[in-house]
Amino acid sequence: MDSTNLQTVGLLIDIFAAAILVTAFLVVSSRSLVFYIRLFALQSFFLGIVAFLVVLGYGETHILIAAVLTIAVKAIAIPFVLSRVIDRINVHKEVDFSINITVSLLLCGGMVILADSVAHSILDAQRADAPAVSRVLSVSIAMMLIGLFIMTTRKKAITQIVGLLTMENGVFLSGLSITYGMPLIVEVGIFFDILVAVLILGVFIFRINKTFESISIDSLRSLRE
Amino acid sequence: MSDVLTFVLPALLQLVLVLVLAPLICGIIGKTKARFQHRQGAGILQPYYDLAKLLRKEVVISSVASWVFRCTPYLVFASTCLIALLVPTVVVPLPLDRVGDIITVISLFALGRFFVALVGLDTGSAFGGLGASREMSIASIIEPAMMLAIFTAAVTAGSTNLSIIVAKLSSTPASMMNPAHLLAFSGLFIVTMAETGRIPVDNPDTHLELTMIHEAMILEYSGRYLAFVEWSSQMKLVIFLALLSNMFFPLGMAASMSPWALCVGGAAFFAKVIVLAAVVAVVESTNAKLRLFRVPELLMVAFILSLLALILYFIIGA
C-alpha cells in the first residue's frame, strides 16, 4: 500500500469523521424521535464506512469484523429495536427542551473548539501522525461531549439512549481511527455489552411507560433530597 | 514549764481577754447609741448579766430541729474562740501564729456562719430560711472583700501570717499612711459593719422580719444555746475591731513578753478598740438601715475598694 492511497484514505476518514460530527449536530437541532433514530443509524453507518476505510488503508483485517458488527448492530439492530419501542408506546415527538435549539447548537460549537484545543495540546507536535490523529481525536471528543449534552438537555428516555449511543460512536470513531481498532475479542465484547445495555434500557422504557404513563423522565423525580 | 509559759499561758490570756472584753464593748456601743437617742440606756455591764441569765435558763428546742441545731452553738463558739487565739491583740508574735493565718481566720468565720445558716433552715420556720438566705448572700460578697482588704496588708508584709503582718507594719510606720492601705482600711470597715450585723446592713436589736438577718437565723435559740451564739457574735465584733486596729495601725503593740510592754500593749489595744467601738456606734446612730436589696451595692463598694487597694498597691508598688 503506497503513500498516496494512504493519504487519500486518511482524507476520506477525515471527511467521514466530519460527516459523523454533522449528524451529531443534526440530532441536536431536530425535534422528532424518529428522525433521531434515523440520524443515529446514518451516523453508525458512516462509522462502519470509516472502519472499512481503516481496513483498506492499514490492512487490519480483524477490523473487518468490527466494521460488519458496527453496521449490523448499530446501524440496523439498535435502530430497529428503538423504533419498535417508539411504535409500541407511540410517542413520536420531542416537545420539551431544557435549552432551545440555537443555544444548544452554539454550545456544541463551543465544545468542538474545546475538544480541538485539548486534542492539539496533548499531542506533542513531532509525532508523524500528529495532525491526522488530532483531527479525528477532536471529532471524537466533541462527539462525546455532544452526546452527553444531548442527554442533559433532552427529556425523553429514548433521547437519552440516543445520546448515550452518540457518545459511544464518538469513542468508537477514535478507537478505529487512531488505534485502528482493538483486539478482536475486546471489540466483540464491547458490541455485545452495548447491545445488552440497549435492550435493558428498552425494557426499562416499557416499564417506565407502564408505571408512569409517560416516558418523559420528568416523572422520574420521586427520589431526591 | 517554760513552753507552758511561752505558749499556753499567753494563748489562754489572750482568749480570756477577748472573752471578757466582748460583752463590755457591746455594752459600750449600746450605751453610746442610747445616748444618741437621748435615752438613759442600760448599763455598759448589761450584756454580762444577760449572758449569765441565759446560761442558766432552760432551753426550748423545736421538735423539727435535728442534732445540727444542738451542736451549732458550741461549734460556733469554738470556732470563734479559735479565731481569738489567732488574731493579735496585745502582743506579737502570737504563740500560735504558725497554726493559722488570715485565710484561716476568715475560713473559720465562714465555718461558723455555715452552721448558723444551717440552723436557720433546721427548724423549718420561714424566718430561719429568710435569715440564712440573706446571711449567705451578703457573706458571699463581704468574704472576698475582707480577704482582699487584708491581702493588701498581707502583701506589704509578704506573708498572710497575722503576727508577721503586724510586726512588719509596726516596724515601718510610714506604710500605714499609704493610699492603698487607707482604701483597704475603709473596705474592711464596711465589712466589719456588715459582718457583725450592724446598721446600715443589719439591725442587731430588732426582730422585724423585713430587716433582720442574723437575728432571724437564731430566732429559735433560747437559754444556753442563745447565750453562746450571742457571746460568740460579741467576740466576733471585738475580733474585727482588733483586726481593724492592729492590721492597719499596730501602734504600741507589745513586741515581747516583758510586763511593761504587755501593759502598754494592753492599754493601747483597749484604747483603740474603745475608739473604734465609738466610731461604730456613731455610724450606727447616724445612718438609716438600708433596704435589703440596696445592701449589695454597699457591699460591692467594699469589694471594689479592697480590689482597688490591692491593684493600686501593685501599680504604685508601695
Place this chain on the structure above:
Amino acid sequence: MSTILFALLLGLPATGTVLCAVFHSRRVLETITVAGAGLTFLSALWLVTTVMQVRALSTPQEWWYADGLSAYVAAVVSGSALVVALYSTGYLRRQVRHRHVDGRQLWLYYLLLNAFLFTMMVVLLSNNLGVLWIGSEATTLATAFLVAFYEREGSIEAAWKYVIICSVGIALALFGIILTYFSALHVVPASGNALNWSSLMLVAKGLDPGVLKLAFIFVLVGFGTKAGLAPMHTWKPDAYGEAPAPISALMAAGLVNVALYSLMRFYILVNKAVGGSFASTLFIIFGLVSMAVAVPFILIQRDFKRLLAYSSVEHVGIIVFALGLATPLAYFGALLHLLNNAIAKTLLFLTASNVRMAYNSKIMRRVTGAIKVIPVSATFLLVGVFAITGSPPFGLFVSEFTIVSAGFAGGNVVPAVLFIGFNAAIFAGFIYYTSRMVFGEPHPPVKRGDADTLSLLLLGVLLAALLMLGVFIPSSLQECIENALTVLKG
C-alpha cells in the same frame, strides 16, 4: 497451577450462573449460590497465598493476570459476596413468606447475584484493559434488574438513573482506555498486547505522557462514576436505597472496591509514566470533595439506607484521598480501609434490612426504640455505626488514624485537617439518627421479633472481625497488604 486458579475463580461463579439459569427450586438455587460464593472465596484466599510466593501470575495468552492487589481485592469482594449470599437465603425466605417476592423474582435474584459476582471477578482478574472495561459495564448490566427488583416506581426510577449514569461514565472510561492503547501502540512490541496491563507496566516510562494524562482524566471520571466519587455519585443513594438490602451491601462492599481497583490500576500506570503529582492531586481533590459532599446529606437525612449510601460516598472519598497522599503509610491505610469499609458496610446494610423488616419502613422518623423490638440487631446497628464513624476499638479507627498521620507526615496538613473535620461532622449526623432509632420507646408499638439466628450470627461474625481489626492486625493480613502495597508503589 495458575490456570486452575483462574479457572476456579472465573469458572465457579460462571457455572453458578448457568446452573441458576437452569434450576428453579428455591433450595437448589440457595445451595448453588452459597456453594459458588463460598468456593470462590476459598479459591480467592488460595490466590492470595500463591501470590505471596510468586509476585504475579497469569494465563499463557496473558488474558488473565493476578498480583497482590487484585488478589487482595478479590478476596475482599468474594468474602462479602459469601456473606451476602448466606444472608440472602434467610432474607428471601422471609420475603417469599410475606408475599413480597414470587418464584420468578427469586430465580432472577439468584441468577443475577451469581452473574454479578462473575462480572466482578472478570474485572479483577483481567489483564487486558479492554476486558476490564467489558467486565465493568457487565457489572452495571448484571445489577440493573437487581436494583429494579421490587418493581416499585422508586426502584424503576433508581434503576434507570443507575444504568444511564453508569453507562455514560463507563463510556468515558472506554475512551480513556483507547487513549491508553493509543499511547502504547508504538511502544509495546506486539500491538496485540498493547492493552495488557503486564506489558504496559514494562514500558510505562515510554508512554506518551500527554495522551496518558488525557486518558487518566476520562478514566477517573468514568470509573469514578462507578465508584461513586462526588460529583458523579448521584446515582448511589437512589440505587442503594431502592435495591434489596443484600444487594446494596454487595454493591457497597464489592462493586465499589472493584471500581476502585480499576482506578488504582490506572493510577499506578499514570504515576509511573507521567510522574509528578498530577494523578495524586486529582485523587486528593476528589477524595475531599466526596467527603465534603457526604456531610450535609448525613446531617439531614430521613431514610437510613440513603444515609448509608452517602456514608459509602464518604468512605470511597477517604480511600481515594489516602491513595492521593501517595506515601507507603497512606497506601497501607487505604488498603486497610478498603477492607474495613467493606466489612462495616456489609454489616450495616444487613442490619438496616433487619430494622426495615421489623418496622416495615426505612424512614428513620418511624423507627424508635429498636433496642426493645429487635435487641440484637439494634445493638449491632448502634455499635456498627460507631465503627463506621471511626471510633475505637474498631478497624476503621486504625485505618483512618493511619491515613491522617500519613497526611500530616506527608505535609498535606490542610487536607488532613479537613479530613478530620468532615469525619467529626459525619459522626454527629450518624449518631444523632442512630440513637433516635435505637433508644426510647417504639411508637406505635411494634411486634417484637428479630431476624433468623443464622443472619444474626453472620452479623456477629462481621462485628467481631471489625473489633479484631481494631486491636490487632494479623500478620498474614499485614503481609497480604504489604504485598498489594508493592504493586501500588509501582
Place this chain on the structure above:
Amino acid sequence: MHDLTDWRLAALTFMVTGYALGALLPALIGIMGRALVKSVVTLDSTIKNLGFTIALASSLAGCVLSLSVLLSGEPLYVEIQPSLPFGAMALHADMLSAFFLGVISLIAAAVSFYSLGYATGFLRRRNMALLVFLYNAFLLSMTGVVLSAHAFLFLFFWEAMSLSTYFLINYEHEDPAARRAGYLYVVMTHLGTALLVVMFVLLFSRTGSFSFGAFRDPGSRLPAVVQSVIFLCATIGFGVKAGIIPLHIWLPEAHPAAPSNISALMSGVMLKMGIYGMVRVYFDFLGPDIPEWWGILILIVAVTSSVLGVLYALTEHDLKRLLAFHSIENIGIILMGIGGALLFASLGNRPLASLALLAGLYHVLNHATFKGLLFLGAGSVLHATHTRNIEELGGLIKKMPWTAFFFLIGAVAISALPPLNGFVSEWLTFQALLLGFHISDLTVRIAIPLTVALLALTGALAAACFVKAFGITFLGLPRSDHAEGAHESSFSMIAAMGSLAVLCVVFGVAPSLVVSVLDPLVSSLPGVHASGQVLLGGGMMLIPQSDASSISPLALGGLLVAATLFPVAAGYLFGGRVRKRVVMTWGCGLEKIGPRMQYTATGFSKPIRMIFSNIYRATHEIEISEETSPYFRPNITYELRTESVFLKYLYEPAYHVIIGSARMVRRIQTGHIQTYLAYIFLTLVLLLLFAR
C-alpha cells in the same frame, strides 16, 4: 529493686485483667445464664456481686500500684508489641500517671463497694449485665488513659472512655432528657477528640514517632507557632472533657442522666482525665519554653469556669445538676493552679510554678474525694426518695442520719472550710498566687489580684450553695411524700460514703502526706523542674516557699475539737446540765407550721439572683388562676428560667449556620437525571481545561 518491678507488674496485670474480666465475665453469664437459671433476679444479683467485687479488687490493686510508684519514686515502663502500624507501644506509670491512677483507683474502690448496694435498685428493672460490663469497661479505659505512653493507645482508651460513658448515660434511655444528654455529650467529646488527634499527629509529624518519650525529648522541639497550635488543641480537646466554660454545656445534662454511682465516677474522676491530659501536654511535652499568654488564657478560663459554675449551681434545685455545676467550678479552681503554674513558669519562676501546680493537683485529689462523696450521697437520696428535685425533699436528716452526716462532711469540704481537705488545697492555691505578687510584671500584677478576688468569691458562693443544698434537702420538714417515705441506705452504700468522708478528713488534717508525694512528682515534670519548696513543719504544718506564712490543719482540728468541749464544760460550770423543753417551731401565731411555710431553694437563692441578675438574665412569670375570686386564689404558679448565655449566643447560632448551609447544599440532589449528567459533563469539561 528488680523484685519490686516484678510485683508491680503483677499488680498492673491483676488490675487490667481484673477490669477486663469484670467486664466480660458477667456479660457472658448474662448471655449464657438466661438459658440456665430460671429466676432472673438471682442471676442478676450474682452478676452484680461478681462484677462489682472484681472491680473493687482490681481498683485496690490499682491503689497499691500507684502507691508503690509514688513512694518508691521510680516509674514503671512496660513495652508491648501489638501488630498495628504505629510502632512499638508502651504502658507507663511515671509519677504523674501514678498519681492520677491513684485518684481513679481510690474513688473507684469506694464507688464499686457502694454499687454493690446501689445497683440492687436496678434489679428486675434493668439489664444488670450491661451495667456491670460498661462500669468495668469505663474503669479500664480510664486507667488505660493515664497508663498509656503512646498516642494511639491514649486515643484508643480515650475514645473507649467516651463510648462507655455514652452508653452509661443512655442506660435509662426511655427518658428523652437522657438521650439528649448522651447525644450532646458524645458529639462534644468527639469534637474534642478530633482536636486531640490533630495535636498528636502534629507532634508525630515532627518526631516521626507516636511514643510519649519521643514527644518529650528536647531534641524534637517544634517551632513556636506549632507549639501554640498544639497548646490550643490540647486546651480545647481536653477542656471539653474537663468541662471548662464555655465547653461545659454537656456536663450538667450528662451527669444527672447517668446512674448516680456512674455520676460519681464521671464527676469525681473522668473530668480529671482532661486535667491529666493538660498537665501531661503542657508541662511534659511542651515545657519548658512557655509563652506568657498561655498562662493568662488558662487563668481566664479558670476564673470564668469557677465563678459562672458556682453561680449556675446556685440556681439549680436538681441535686445532681447542682453538683455537676460545682464540678465545673472546681475544675476552674484546679485550672487556677495550672494556669498560675504556666504563668510563673513562663516568667522563669520555677519554684513558684511548681507550688501552683502542686496546689492544683492537690485540689484534683480533694475534688475527687468530696465530689465523689457528694454524688454518692445524692445517689442515696435519689435511691431513697426517687426524686432529684430538692424542692420536694427536706427532713431527711431524721430518716437517713448517716447519709446526712457524710453529705454534710462533703459539703463542708467542698465549701473550703477548715479543717477539711478543700480548705487546704484552696489555701495552697491562695498562697501560690499571693507569692506571685512579687513578680514585677504588669500583666501578672493585674491578673493575680483579679484571680485571687474571684477565687475568694467562688469559695463564699460555694458555701452559700451548699447551705442551700444540705439545708433544703436534709433539714426542716419533708416537703413531699417522697421525702416522707425515705429510708436509710444499705450498709455498703453508707460504708462507701463513710470511707470517702474519712479521706476528706485525712487529706485535710494531714496534708504533709499528700504534699510529700506531690512535690517530687511536680519537680519531675520538665515544664517545671523545681521543687515547690513546701517546708513541712511539725504538726502537719505547711510552710510554702519562704518562712512567711503557714497553717497547721492538724493543730486547727485539734484545737477546734478542744474548743468545742470547752463551752460544753463552761456551760455546765455556770448553769449545770442543760434543761430542755421540746415544742413545735413558732408559726407566727398559727397552730402549727407546715412544710409549705418553709423557705424553698428558689427563695433561698433569690438575693443572689438579684445581685448577679445581669449574669443570670432570669425571666420569671407568675400565673394566678382567678376562677373563684380575686381575694381567694386557689393556685399561684411561679416559674423561673435563667438562660444560658453560651447556649443562646454561641451554640445555637453555630447550629443554625451549619444546618442551614446543609439544607442549601442538599438541593444539589435534585432528582433530575439531567442535572446529574450535567455534573458529570461539567466535571469532565473542567478537568479537560485543567489538563490543557
